[in-house]
Amino acid sequence: MPKIDISKAVVxxxxxxxxxxxxxxxxxxxxxxxxxxxxxxxGVNLTRLxxxxxxxxxxWHEREDEFIYVLEGELALIEDDGETVLGPGDCxxxxxxxxxxxxxxxxxxxxxxxxxxxxxxxxxxxxxxGIDLVMERDEQGTRFLRMSGEPxxxxx
Amino acid sequence: MPKIDISKAVVxxxxxxxxxxxxxxxxxxxxxxxxxxxxxxxGVNLTRLxxxxxxxxxxWHEREDEFIYVLEGELALIEDDGETVLGPGDCxxxxxxxxxxxxxxxxxxxxxxxxxxxxxxxxxxxxxxGIDLVMERDEQGTRFLRMSGEPxxxxx
Numbered sequence: 097m098p099k100i101d102i103s104k105a106v107v108x109x110x111x112x113x114x115x116x117x118x119x120x121x122x123x124x125x126x127x128x129x130x131x132x133x134x135x136x137x138x139g140v141n142l143t144r145l146x147x148x149x150x151x152x153x154x155x156w157h158e159r160e161d162e163f164i165y166v167l168e169g170e171l172a173l174i175e176d177d178g179e180t181v182l183g184p185g186d187c188x189x190x191x192x193x194x195x196x197x198x199x200x201x202x203x204x205x206x207x208x209x210x211x212x213x214x215x216x217x218x219x220x221x222x223x224x225x226g227i228d229l230v231m232e233r234d235e236q237g238t239r240f241l242r243m244s245g246e247p248x249x250x251x252x
Numbered sequence: 253m254p255k256i257d258i259s260k261a262v263v264x265x266x267x268x269x270x271x272x273x274x275x276x277x278x279x280x281x282x283x284x285x286x287x288x289x290x291x292x293x294x295g296v297n298l299t300r301l302x303x304x305x306x307x308x309x310x311x312w313h314e315r316e317d318e319f320i321y322v323l324e325g326e327l328a329l330i331e332d333d334g335e336t337v338l339g340p341g342d343c344x345x346x347x348x349x350x351x352x353x354x355x356x357x358x359x360x361x362x363x364x365x366x367x368x369x370x371x372x373x374x375x376x377x378x379x380x381x382g383i384d385l386v387m388e389r390d391e392q393g394t395r396f397l398r399m400s401g402e403p404x405x406x407x408x
Contacts, residue, residue, distance in 0.1 A: 098329065098344040098345055098352070098354060099329060099336045099338065099342065099343075099344045100344055102342045102343070112317025127319045129319075129343055129345070130319055132345070133344065133345025133346070133347060134345070134347045134350075135317045135319060135345045135347055136317065136347070137294075137316070137317040137348065137371040138293075138317060138319075138371060139396075140319050140345070140369070159406075160293070161286075161291040161293040163286055163296050165296075165321075165367060173254065173255060175254060185260070186255065186256075187285055187296075188255045188289065189256055189286055189296070190289070190292055191289060191290045191292070192253050194290075196254070198254060211321060213296070213319075215293040218310060221301060
């Protein structure tokens, strides 16, 4: 059945970044909608940010286009040039390879909710302006490195 | 600026199917949001259907994943197995290569609006169950054919 039963979506609440960056996404819930329908070419998440939570560290992707559409609440879109407030019906797109890091932060007093769509590239690298961190993904998996190429230590 | 100025999106109102199928999308308006941000890997349209309008002929794609999220109004999702009513917050996904044709029809008395996302495959073929029609796209462009491979005649 192509209609997606949202209650069957896997909801991810745990952050993925290494210490000391992980807490930036505390208060974020991602429901992976596209996976319920078996989509593989792009991901679709219904993401909720509690007050104070961020979508991610400020980042940009080398190979994956991204798009977000705000459904509820108010979000600050933070980029190189500053902040833009987004509300319901507002949307933004982040073309692969454009080195303007972006991040959504819920600076309001109530939850915000948005759809996020991103291509799934088998090989990818993400950059985090101002932070000594790089994400790499390839056939061996996903890993976080320092800009020197040194791996982050395993967390205790 | 990654925030998308929706007023700058190209709005397509004209149908693309050959006669006698073109009128199925009369009353459909597609605003190409993703293009405003320069996205190329997938398309994002904000699509409005007036009462009686359909999203497309009932179809399925060989190579492109599709996803829709209803923002406003009520839509009938028509597939091989029948109809499912979708309202705001409902969504559906159509995995590439699954031969279950789908179509959204606004059978209500007021406008309906949804986001549609689809991968952009350079080479593609779409099938239209029950209709003698095939769409082909490759480096030479997009064309509609009969199932025999014979091209549809140019419209007068």
